[in-house]
Amino acid sequence: MHVYIEDIGKHEGQEVTIKGWLHNRRSSGKIHFLIVRDGTGFIQGVMSKAAVGEELFKQADHLSQETSIIVTGTVRADKRAPSGYEIDVEGFEIVGQSHDYPITPKEHGVDFLLDRRHLWIRTERQQAILRVRHEVINAIRDFFNSSGFILADTPIFTPAACEGTTTLFPTQYFEETTAYLTQSGQLYNEANAMALGRVYCFGPTFRAEKSKTRRHLTEFWMVEPEMAYASLDDVMELAEDLVVEVVARVVDKRRPELKVLERDTSTLERVKKPFPRISYDDAVKTLQSKGLPIEWGGDFGGPDETTLSEQYDRPVMVHRYPAAVKAFYMKPDPDRPELALGVDVLAPEGYGEIIGGGERLADLDLLLKRIKEHDLPQEAFEWYLDLRRYGTVPHGGFGMGIERVVSWICKLDHLREAIPYPRMLYRLYP
RNA sequence: UCCUCAGUAGCUCAAUGGCAGAGCAUCCGGCUGUUAACCGGAGGGUUGCUGGUUCGAGUCCAGCCUGAGGAGCCA
Known part of the structure; x- marks a missing residue:
């Protein structure tokens, strides 16, 4: 009877068949130890010469790593x-x-392993990470699907910059036209929210930034919810609920994987509501009191984010950034127009920004002004402006980077292990 | 784009300007409880590339290539 290794405990005393690959082999003269994996787990097969006979035992002498075998x-x-x-x-x-x-x-270098990523994922550690990723994605989908959100995916080919600030990947679209790979589904998400109320999109995102850090990929996955009739507070509450749910789900369902990764789960178990909410103003004061060289008006760098998150035992939400450092579609704070009603969620343990979002600018005239200020081509945004012309409402949402969440939950030292085939500045293979 | 570091056997790494080395992997032999098994033996090299200094360069110098980490930017 063919069984999967993860179910092996249900078959104690029975004769079973495992279909898999030889992970490793040790031998001791008259006894072989075959470590077999089948994608669901690893198990040691013990083969004694007395039990299988001379011929089969000798055949097993030459079994090499990753030979695919069926073992009974x-x-x-x-x-x-x-x-x-x-x-x-x-x-x-x-x-x-x-x-x-x-x-x-034995040990291998990162470059060697990344060139063989298609084989590297066979290792126990990489499998554990990819299982956690699977659980994170499922938890996100379940969270939105069970709380009234409609999945409405946004296009990957886009005609122009969503935000204009970051670099896009251009691609030939038939003979004459250049299309760009999406860097965010947000603008389309806003249109979808005006149709369906509460929506989310979940797909790959592309950024042609020449970033060379452990926190960046050129292709990554992002989930983006958007809600009509929502304020910044509503957005923060949604972000909080989502993160709590995702972390709880992984801790509950993927404990064996976290153990393989030697992840201390006590820090994950502390991820409960409410998350601390601090204003950008207060964040800057805190950083200055810690001696970091930050001035009001500047965006946070890696060390700033790390220092801030170290003040708390759970993710922290930083809100109301200077409008100047944020995207054109952010709504200004009515009380202090120099601030934008945006929020970033910073993960603990130095993992930095996992969520960025906020309340959108719903006023037509102000949005037109912002498009001019940012030097964006208005004609490309006419459809987006229509959302303000035909029944505009306060609305908001955010984007959450899947690999950053997986990286934090697994406590990885680099984002490249959080996705099956990482795409980076100098890596497009395999 | 900028800054820093690295490149020697299939892999991970040693080698004061003076004979090119080890562990693992592979192959051969040994071992009935191994957990990255262990023990003995063998094969395996254009020291990233080009040029220079030197009696002599893996080592020093210049340029280039490839990669890594960080900055900026962001999820």
Whole structure:
């Protein structure tokens, strides 16, 4: 009977078949230890010469790393096994050979591993990360789907800059036209919210910034909710609820994976409502009192974000930034027009910004003025301006970067491990 | 784009300007409880590239290539 390794505990004492790959092999003369993985887990198969006979035992002498094999044997509980179970191997069949597998059970450099990312993901650690990513994505979808949001995906080919500030990837669109890969679904999201009330989009996003840091990818995944009739406070509350739900779900369902990653879950278990909310003004004062060289009006750098988040045991929400450093579509604070009603959520443990968003500018005249100030081509935004012409309402939303969330939850030291095939400034392969 | 660092065996790394080395991987041999198993043996090199200094360069100098970390920008 074919079983998956993750279900092996249900089959103690039974003869089962595992279909997988040989992860590693150790041998001791008359006994082989075969570590087999099948995508759902790892298990040690114990093969003794006495049990399988001379011929099969000798064949197993030459089994190499990542050979695909089908193993049959009897499941046995064993305290020595990390998972609690082993298989006493009675037979095996080679499906595909594997010679000179490059990723050996020793240390490798990042460049070497990234060139072989298609094989690197076979390791226990990378599998654990990708399972956590899966759980994060599922938790996000469940959160929105069960709270009245409609999934309305926004286009990936776009005619012009969404924000104009960051660099876009141009791409040929048939003979004459240049299209750009989206850097945010937000503007379309606003239109969708005016149609459907509460919406979200969830897809890949592209930024042609020549960033070379552990916090950047050129292609990453982002979920962006948008709500009609919503204020900055509503947006902050939604962000808080989402993060709490996602973290709780991973801690609940992916504890074995977090253990593989040696993640201390106590810091994740502290991620509960309410998150501290601090104004940009107060954040700057705090940073200055800590001796950081920041002036009011400047955006936060990496060290600033780290210092701020270190003040708290859970994510912190920083709101009301200077309008000058934020996007043209942000609504100004009615009490202090030099501030924008925006919010960033900073993850703990130095992981920085995982969410950015706020209340949008709903007033037609002011929006026209901002487009001029930012030197954006008005004709490209006519459809967006229509949203203010035909029944404008206060509204807002945010974007959450999936890889940054996964990176934080797994406590990775680089975003590149949080996505199956990272795209970076100097990496487009495999 | 700027700053810093790195490039030596398939991999991870050593080598005062003076014989090119180790561990792992591979191959051969040994071992009935290994957990990155262990023990013995063997094969494996255009020291990123080009030029220069020197009796002699992996090592020093110049330029280039490739990569990493950081800055800016952002999720």
